[in-house]
């Protein structure tokens with residue numbers, strides 16, 4: 001039996017009440033989506049990921065993907081079969097454009113399903129995730145002929161996609177890449193260079209791999225401006241679209257990693273490989289950003305997904321493990337550890353943050369859906385702005401929390417958490433990468449302070465805080481105690497924003513990471529308040545049984561989040577507003 005159960009009730013609650021997913025129905029693209037369908041879809045997907053994918057998680061970790069002497073890669077037992085079932089069930093295609101064979105559902109619903117996939121097996125989830133990013137890029141920037149040739153089979157999952165940016169000297173600074181693209185007489189390009197850390201760069205789950213490769217043409221200027229992006233397939237296509245000869249590329253090794261062992265992380269070598277330019281030369285970075293924005297949200301979601309799985313395991317352990325007495329028990333009798341206040345504190349910290357992260361990530365996806373699909377131009381542009389502000393928060397806050405919460409998950413297990421056989425340590429190891437790839441969390445914080453806070457001179461962030469304040473003010477009498485800490489959080493964010501806007505350069509960059517933490521917590525606190533108000537109203541309207549229990553727990557976690565976790569972040573203000581002097585005076589090598 002699987003040890004993962006999709007948290008369908010909370011997902012549906014957040015989608016319906018916190019994010020108002022029903023509003024998307026008013027966009028023509030989503031007219032067909034019935035709000036009543038959503039719970040059923042989540043139930044069905046939950047069963048699939050719990051029964052088909054979650055059981056592959058341990059084997060994936062223990063066996064890992066292996067490179068064979070001929071350069072091929074063998075994935076762990078059960079992965080090929082699980083991938084085939086995923087393709088047949090079509091879950092990976094649910095939010096793609098129906099024009100290419102997708103389900104036409106909003107990204108917001110696709111993201112909830114992706115959460116289940118990631119909780120079930122994060123290393124495995126990266127294969128469809130990278131494909132999804134590649135499809136988004138192609139759908140937006142490729143020519144019609146290219147879309148026709150590549151996209152439908154990637155949407156169906158018959159072929160997978162990768163993202164080839166990183167080189168040994170070009171990590172956070174992608175502009176330093178040196179992979180070359182030389183134009184051939186027939187209009188194709190010869191791609192040569194070495195890429196490192198390429199997720200699912202080689203594998204045995206699908207018959208073709210469509211690499212999207214960043215490279216530099218002969219006369220390109222230095223830096224990101226000179227980058228172009230190419231389709232470089234593992235197998236070229238014959239005129240009739242069937243698979244043709246192998247391209248001149250190779251997986252030369254796989255990395256040995258701390259976690260996500262199921263995911264093959266490849267060093268890829270391209271030697272005069274045939275590549276097809278996407279869009280114009282030197283527009284590669286713009287195209288890549290299409291892929292990266294979605295991918296950043298998906299990576300943020302990994303923090304949530306692994307915290308959820310770690311939480312479920314920790315809860316079960318805390319119910320089973322007995323240790324230590326309690327005042328209400330006869331002397332010498334041990335209580336389940338869940339009875340101890342400190343263990344309950346650990347568990348509620350996990351649960352409250354999980355619900356808050358879910359609210360933030362799903363709202364981010366809703367903003368992206370508005371940005372791309374709203375019929376009204378005003379809704380599109382406000383959706384775009386909101387998505388731009390929220391994306392670094394989702395990416396960095398949720399993956400930082402993923403690290404912290406899976407660590408708490410280990411702690412709940414005591415010594416057994418440190419023992420691999422328990423499985424708690426795997427979640428902790430697996431999520432560690434979340435803060436590093438897809439733009440490190442430090443880079444996300446710089447993006448927030450440098451680009452996003454500057455939007456309309458601070459007004460974009462300020463309006464998000466207005467909304468948070470409105471949620472605080474809308475709390476009814478029975479929840480009025482939550483209004484004060486939330487209002488103080490909003491005020492702290494406004495003061496910090498104003499300071500950062502007035503102090504640019506290194507002074508502001510020095511405070512970027514704590515600012516991201518404070519802002520994320522307060523904004524998510526507003527969403528928790530919104531959810532609490534709705535839960536309270538449903539209870540007052542006479543909810544009974546399991547539903548009433550679920551709703552009353554929403555009040556408990558929201559109260560804990562807003563009364564205890566939000567105020568703790570106000571202590572970050574000196575770190576945000578102290579400037580760079582102490583950091584500049586610090587000499588690490590002394």
Ligand SMILES: Cc1cc2nc3c(=O)[nH]c(=O)nc-3n(C[C@H](O)[C@H](O)[C@H](O)COP(=O)(O)OP(=O)(O)OC[C@H]3O[C@@H](n4cnc5c(N)ncnc54)[C@H](O)[C@@H]3O)c2cc1C
Nearest residue numbers: 163164165166171172197198199265436437438439440442
């Ligand atoms: C398992 C795994 C999978 C990956 N998958 C892919 C993939 O599929 N495709 C792909 O192209 N890449 C992939 N990557 C690469 C990943 O995106 C990079 O590792 C990441 O962008 C960081 O680059 P770096 O490792 O060179 O670190 P560096 O850029 O060297 O950063 C080191 C440290 O310095 C900080 N730093 C760097 N520059 C600045 C700055 N300007 N200001 C402040 N701080 C800074 C960083 O935040 C970090 O803490 C993967 C990596 C791993 C480990």
